[in-house]
Amino acid sequence: MHPFSSARLHRLIQLGFVLFLSWVAWRLFGYAQWAYGNGPFVPRPAAAEAVLPLSALLGLKRFLLTGQYDPIHPAGLTILLVALCTALLSRRGFCGYLCPIGWLSGLLARLGMRLGVSCRPGRRIEWLLSTPKYVLLASILYSFMIRMDLPSIEWFLKSPYNLIADIKMLQYFLAPSMRTLGVIAVMVLGSIFLPGFWCRGFCPYGALLGLLSLLSPMAVSRDPASCSGCGRCAAACPSRIPVDRRKRLSGPECVGCTECISACPSRCLGVRFGYGTGSFRLPAWGIAAGTLLILLIGYAAAVFTGHWETTLPPQMLRMFLN
Numbered sequence: 001m002h003p004f005s006s007a008r009l010h011r012l013i014q015l016g017f018v019l020f021l022s023w024v025a026w027r028l029f030g031y032a033q034w035a036y037g038n039g040p041f042v043p044r045p046a047a048a049e050a051v052l053p054l055s056a057l058l059g060l061k062r063f064l065l066t067g068q069y070d071p072i073h074p075a076g077l078t079i080l081l082v083a084l085c086t087a088l089l090s091r092r093g094f095c096g097y098l099c100p101i102g103w104l105s106g107l108l109a110r111l112g113m114r115l116g117v118s119c120r121p122g123r124r125i126e127w128l129l130s131t132p133k134y135v136l137l138a139s140i141l142y143s144f145m146i147r148m149d150l151p152s153i154e155w156f157l158k159s160p161y162n163l164i165a166d167i168k169m170l171q172y173f174l175a176p177s178m179r180t181l182g183v184i185a186v187m188v189l190g191s192i193f194l195p196g197f198w199c200r201g202f203c204p205y206g207a208l209l210g211l212l213s214l215l216s217p218m219a220v221s222r223d224p225a226s227c228s229g230c231g232r233c234a235a236a237c238p239s240r241i242p243v244d245r246r247k248r249l250s251g252p253e254c255v256g257c258t259e260c261i262s263a264c265p266s267r268c269l270g271v272r273f274g275y276g277t278g279s280f281r282l283p284a285w286g287i288a289a290g291t292l293l294i295l296l297i298g299y300a301a302a303v304f305t306g307h308w309e310t311t312l313p314p315q316m317l318r319m320f321l322n
Contacts, residue, residue: 006288007258082299086294
């Protein structure tokens, strides 16, 4: 792999966000220790709200109905809006570059390839394996976005549980149950044998972003005239997309990682923005740049407008833990 390839850039950005989120988790642990009276005060990291997608989803519905931003977990709502915008403008760049599970999934997939145990099922089985995440997404959207009315949403968002949901989530992973460990073990093993086992088959968040990405004007395109038919692009795709048989990767499974572009020896693959004859070519790192730009704009706007840090005092949140 060329040291400056788009695939290398993809993995470096992923690793950078994994390290950043590890720091966020460490800060949240320090904050939790203070909240339980076991250490000095550590400011609560707002970015930890990224692990509260259901709360953010309810905050989004409340925002759409009332125009009021969630004061409890504003960063969570901001991160959700950023993810939705990346899907609409730069495919599933949030999944491909910012999600730590995507990084771990890719790592396990490459391990499976090196061990020679990775497999690629047929198209019908692929379709069946991709179905559960859409069932989960439909269930979540019905239960939270359709069925819950505004008074119920207000009650949940202001409930003691939601106020400290990030700390509860931290405790959940620090002291997992046997059932949780079993699920994690299945997901890890599944990702070794089937690349993208969790992301492609069971992640409802990815399903939502994938459906929105169908509207994205940015996509990897293939020039059939210069394609040698070697199949290296399809072999490199972590989402197991038959890249060598598509002209434009506009489906919901493409995360825009551009691994296929780096693997192509004939340089017939590239990133294009727009539709049909009105589209124009972008550098291979265009999806990465678009994703990071949307993230930075969303973060800066949230900080400038006061929609990043919660306005609730730490002492108030501390009361619900002791």
